[in-house]
Every structure is written in structure tokens, then in C-alpha cells.
Amino acid sequence: MSEAAPQFDAAGFRKALGSFATGVTIITSRDGAGAPVGLTVNSFNSVSLSPPLVLWSLAETSNSLSIFRAATHWAVHVLATDQEALSGRFARRGEDKFAGVEVEAGVGDVPLLRGCSARFQCRTAFQYQGGDHVIFVGEVLAFDRAETAPLVFHAGRYAHATRREASDSAPRNAWLEGSFNEGFLGYLLGRGHLQFFARVRPLLAEEKLSDEEFYLLSTLTLKQRLENDEIEKGLQGISDESRGAALDALHSRGLVQVDATGACQLTPTGSACALRLISAAKAVESQIIDQLGAGEAAALKSLLNRLIHVLDPKVEALWSE
Template identity: 40%
Template sequence: MARRSMAVSIIRRLEAFTMTTQTATQTDPSKAGPSFDSRALRDAFGSFATGVTIVTTAGPDGVDIGLTANSFSSVSLDPPMVLWSLARTSLNMDAFRNNGHFAVHILSADQESLSSRFASKGIDRFEGLTLDRGPDGVPLLPDCMARFTCKLAYQYEGGDHVIFVGEIVDFGHSARKPLVFHGGRYGMLLAKQAVAAVESAEEFSNLSSDDLLYQVSNAYLRTRQSVIEKLESRQWKAEEYAVLSIIGREDGLCMPEIVARSEKVRGQGISAAIVQQLITRGLLEEVDASDGRVAVRLTADGRHAVLELIAIRKSSEADVQGKLDPSEVQLLKHLLARLDA
């Protein structure tokens, strides 16, 4: 009963707001509200981070209608109700006013392209999508973080927008991470981690687990150790892996160039003896460089070995990244690339 009263209270406040706005305008149109810079006000609104939704309905003659919106909000649990708003100037206004149902889809972090599609003009937004159908033919998009099928309950005038309130008749949700919109840009939610006091390695003894250097170094060491263990299980040395990886990216390098690239990646150089061992094993061969120096390049067996090493590295990365979902892995790579820029 308390939840139902809360919903009724919210609806009454919307009704009161609508009536007050209309009355003020009818009584004295000259008494307009305060004048703000529209761009600054839009930026201020954008400081509130929101999720991203696609709202759909069926228009006249069964035409599918859908658009991206971040004005969605829950209203109450009992009765289960949600609301969203649509600009009065929208060409889709009549479709949402006249259909008795609509659906709200909360997008997951990997659905940014879908959001952009439904925010674009002049295209068939539903082309190629596999759809389910709700009441009154409402198109339902698959694979969203959450989806609410709603019966249109109320419509309210809200300034330059119309507020639609719907009673939920069906819903579903998943454990995916949400797509986030803030300051005019898409983002993703990253849960704040609790800081735990842990004993650092000796070389990082003056760092806490919350320090960036500790976290990056620890992640690197864990990943590298996983690679080394898999290499050793297949009778590979870390130095051999380093040489073949370097030449696999840039074939035909001279020894000083191999050493320089190794120092950049590993923090230490490669001995000429390791390169000679790989030549003896038939994985590398010597060739004349254009400047008269001797360079080395991969043989056919060497290229096969590089593919094996890539598989080992990918397997090790998958082990280390096991606790992350794909969107978090992409975010991690993006942030590390920015640090290196």
C-alpha cells in the first residue's frame, strides 16, 4: 500500500506541475521563467550521468518506431511504473501518444553502436535486427541489459517535452554492465574497488595496493609469469620468445636493432648467443641488409614457431583476464594506451 501511495504521489506532483505551468502561461504569458544560456544549461544537465535507453513502439500501419533516450526513470514498484520524456518537436510524437504500449530497452556497455543507430536520422533503424513482438506490435530488441514492456498509463505536458508514464506488463534483465552517458559522451561503469592493505613485493615496498605503479607493475608481472610458465612447459626460453616476437613484428633486423627493441620492451638486452642458437635451430637465417650489415629474418619454421608463441601469449592473457568481462578488457587497454601516449 505504501508503494502504491508513493506512485500516486509522484503522479499527482506531475499533474500539479502540468496544471501550474499551463495556468501561469494562460494567466500572464509575459511572466516567463528566468533566462539561461541554453548551451550552458544543457552542459549542466549533462553533468548528471545516466544510462542509455532505446524506446520503441509501433506506429500507424505497423511501422516500427524507435529512438535513443536517456530521460528514463523508474517511478514505483507497486504498481510497477516507469517514465521517460520526448521532445514535442519529435516526428514520432503521434506514434507514442496513440499506441497503447511502448518498450524501454536499457543498453549494455557493448551496445554503443546500437544507441548511435537509433539516434541517427534518415536510416532504417531496425534493418537487419532480429525482433520479438510485444503488445500492440511493439518491437522488442534482443540482448539488452534490461527491457521493460509497458502499457501507456499517463501523458503529461513538461515544458518542451511530453512525459510518458507506463505501467510495466513484462520485463527481463541480465548481469551485463550498462552503457553510460555523461557530458555528451558515452562511457561505461567501473565499480570502485575497496582498497585492501597487502604486502608489496620488495622492490615496491614503499607502495600501497592503491598506487598506480604498484597495480600496473603487479599486473605486468602476473601476466609475464603466466607466459614464462607456459613457455617453460614447452621447452622455450624467455629470451628466445623475446627474439622471435621482435623479429615476428619486424623481420630483417640487425643485431643492434634487436637489442634496442628488447631493452625497450623487457628492460634488458638480448645476447648474440641466443640469436645464434635460433639460427642453428633453423628458426632464423642471416641475410644481407641494404646498408651492408648482416640482418636476420624468420625461416618457414621460424614463422611457425612465432604462431605457437602467439598462441601461448593469448592463452596466458586469457588466464589473467579471466575475472574481467570483454568491456573491462577494452577499457583497460584504452587507459593503458592513453598513459603511453
């Protein structure tokens, strides 16, 4: 087998490999002097169930190659969705990667990280040379697992993985062709919003706020002082009359103050009212997130943020300050 032909597009090849989504792992061990070592790796894979074998590969140019070549034991940590920062830290060179990281001692005194989706403690079984990488195959001596959403890598960046329902790709039945059913994004947004809102509405009743007054109040929590056009943008989809009426109502109740230019801000009473609503609404939210799953909720929020950005590319101006 020869080196790749000169016309082989190495950058394109790397990009094509990136089309294959993977989880993200950190492989840890100890060097000859007993110091902990660790690397972020996405070339992990299972090999055999009986005996239990897994593999990963490491570039020959890696600083850590000689350490892993000599190591009798190493551990694979499959990272959870909230471990992106750890992934980044172990992907960089030269840093003291373990500084401030809590570890446990595993088989062969291998340092074990916490909070992962799964961990595999291995004894080196084979090493194979494969081009510019070495393939390490390990026998799994011990493992553990937690029920957490995974960190995923795809196309050169991190990704959320969310469960796919059989119904996602099933054809839609509706008596009226192309009806507004669960395949229509506008319908889902409306229904999701209104149902979520139905849980929050009892809180508004306690505060004697209408829906529009609540929308306005919540928009005013985004920034200390909002210009008239920012309010308009924040309440896009609500008519001018309703917005005006809501503003008048909040103003006359002393919850909002308006200056000569039409810019608004919450009064201390308004802030207090908003804070009561925020904590109550967040309690509703956390109930829902518990049922949906933290990973799914994070992905949903990310996608909604992106949708909002697509619908109005200037929206971030309101949030970034």
C-alpha cells in the first residue's frame, strides 16, 4: 500500500470523514513517572462483546504516543452533553489538563473523570499500526454508565443528539390534504406556546395581568431600558393597539415608567412583580424539562433560538447587551 496519490484531496477527505457523527471521549492513563495524562478522542469504537474489546486510534505525531504505547492500562470516558468544556480542555496541548479536575483512581491507578455518560477501564490488548495512526485495542475490565444525553461531534463542531421518534418520518394522516398537523412548524409553535402558556396563566391571574401585559413585562426584563422600536420588535406578532393598551395599563399601575422619547423601563414595583413571575414560571419550566430530559430541552432551546434568529436576523441586538 502506497501513500495517497498526490492529487488526493486531503482537506476534502478530512471533511468527508467529519460527515460521520461520533460521540466524544477522553482517554486517560499515567505516564512512566505516574503523572496523569489525557486526550480528547472521537475515534473510539466497540470491537467485540466477548471478550469485551474497544478501540481508539492516536496520531503518530501525538506527544502522548510513547506514553500510551507503554501504558498497560487506560480508561475511555464517553462525555455527556454538559462536558463540552472538558472536551476542549483535553483537546488542547500543553495545559495542565487535570488542574482542578476531580479524579478517582481506577484499575491500574488510571485517573477516572466524573460526570460522564459511560466509562470503560481497559488493559491494553493489542496495538496495530494503521498509516499515520496507531490503533489501540483494549480489554474492558470494568465499566459504568449514567443516563445522560451525549456530547456529539459532527462536521467539525459539537452537536446535540436528540431522540428520534418513529413518527418523525411516518406519513401524516389528515382528512384534509396538507392540513395544519404535527408536521407543520407554525402549528407546533403555536400549540407549544399556547399549552406552555396555559400553565403560566394562573400566575398571571394572581398578578392581575393580561397576556399582552405579561409579554410586555417579560420583554422589559431583557434590558434595563428599552427604546420604543425595541419594544415593538420584542412584541412582534402583537398588534400595535394591544401593545399600546398593555403599556398604558402597566404604566397606570406603576409597574413601568416611560420617558419623553417613549423608552420604557420597569419601576422597582414592576421589577418585583417580574421577579415573582419569573421564579414561578421557571418552576413550571423545570417540571417540563424534567419530563422532556435535559439534553432534549437544551437542543430545543438552541433550535428555537436559531429559528428566532432566522425569522429576525437582528434579534440578537436585544439580547447581547
